[in-house]
Amino acid sequence: MKKEIKSKSQFALAISEFKRSRRGIVCLTILGILYFGAIFADFIAPYTYDSEERDYSYASLSKVHFVDENGSLSWPFVRELSFKFDEYHKRIYVEKKDTKCYLRLFNKGDEYKFLGLLKTDRHLFGVDSPGRLYIMGADVRGRDIFSRLIYGARISLSIGLIGVSISFTLGLLIGGIAGYYGGKIDNIIMRLCEMFMMVPGFYLMLALRSAVPDSFNSFQVYLAIVVILSFIGWASLARIIRGMSITLREREYVLAAKVAGVSDLKIIIRHILPHTVSYSIVAIMLSIPGYILGEAALSLIGLGIQDPIASWGNMLSDAMAIAHIQLHPWILMPGFMIFLTVICFNVVGDTLRDCLDPLLRGEVDGT
């Protein structure tokens, strides 16, 4: 009996290695959930990002009742709130005893376009109006922080991916070209890289941001920020890729490809860059948090995504006053989300590095 042995590329081996790491899988799952939430944000979030109710400013987490006034079990509901001021002019919310707003799955709420195509007003869950459901409390204008977090994930999580893909394409190609050709080309490109790396990242970011016109709408600002962030990231990668391609270009399979008549660009793309992939995948994973934090930092100081569009950074700008944090601690939620995402990306990157390590070693030693 002949046993069929399926050929596995080295990369497939690394993936099966990854599956064995519990830490990595857990973090990858969390990231998966976050991205899934971001994609289906309008459906999952009970409210849209700009749905506000001033009477519920800084309302705390909604109390969901399972038992009605007669003491019998009931379908979960929330009560409407009214408020009065205490001696420090802080709002005190009190439930209106006679109101009952039932929790519903697939209820009707704010209108939106599902995935930008289908016009609908169904949400995954919500409560009957006029009650409002705040899973994570409300912000100053009575907008649901949970909903805004999910909407904000769209911006905060996508900026990392898009930024990384732009800067890595740049970094890989430029570094590959510099290392492969060497000589003058290498010299010029590397001096350029050093110029970028010389300027502290945050100041470069601010300087570039100030070059963006004020008249841009929020989508244009978003694109501008992506470009700014990726503009800062490519140089350090290009340097490392250049170093790797200097050793890789002396490999016999590169010479063999040259003899076979393969063009230089094709050699760089097919024979040199793929061999840096075990390094660059790890580098990508470990640098995504930088982009997320970069966007958050810009938005936090009001230079990034503008209200009412939600991003984790500009949601946090509410939390810059210590009094707010003390009185309404739930406005720190975006900070927790950033923390969670950054940790997850780092752990996944770390695990990937461990899995790809045999390859990494193989490529440096030349086996």
Add this chain to the structure above:
Amino acid sequence: MLLEIKNIKKSFYQKTGVFGENKSCVKAVDNVDLVINQGENIGLVGESGCGKTTLARIILRLLKSDSGSINFDGVDISQGSFGKLKHARRNMQMVFQDPYSSLDPRFNIENVMEEGFTLGKKEWNTKSKRREKIFETFSAVNLSTDILDRYPHEFSGGERQRIAIARSLVLNPKLLILDEAVSSLDVIIQKQIVELLADLRKKYDLTYLFISHNLKVVQRICQKIAVMYKGKIVELASTDDIFSYPLHPYTKELLAAAVEYRSVKDNAKIEFTDDMRLIDMGKGHFLLK
């Protein structure tokens, strides 16, 4: 005349000192002339670092020579852009020393073989045509045809070298440069590959430039042997003559070393002067004098 190289020189410079103010120069290939006729295999032997590989790379234009001319099949290939020399390049292929690094570990065998067709894409324009040619070449080098989707790390050294040979043969080249092609294999596999090369030569009408430090291997398939030392060809003669009447002291040393399995003695007494030329000592036996 398939290949004629004249006065090939190549020096490597090394900067030393804090600011690179001192340049030291290594003459890797120094004024080499060589003629290869169609069907006449030439073995290029010499110790490591004598410039054999550099010479091969210059012939293939992987390196640019400092001076001299290379004439392949009636075309001067030492000048002009690399891209214009398609004809010469597809007729001149190379097999590398180390079969573990001459195949890209991320390419499966099909991709490896497809790459061999790069310069002949016009002629081999369909996948089925190429597939047919690949299978034909595989059977010529004794490889089974069901390996196309496997990766290099799944093969033994001998098999890999056969794959590398197959890759270099798909475009039916006239000249095959074998750069220490069997040196990294064990003795039994070495013999197999050498036998295979002897067969392939008849089948595809190939000419070999066989670079090796091992005289025994060269003896089996080469009609002529050129002995290289410190960047110069010191002796060039038919294989029989080299083995029976070696003239140059270095050749004698090399032969003795191969037979007695000892290292080549320090040849400090062999010195070169600028006016030394290869001189015919009779019956096409050339000696550097």
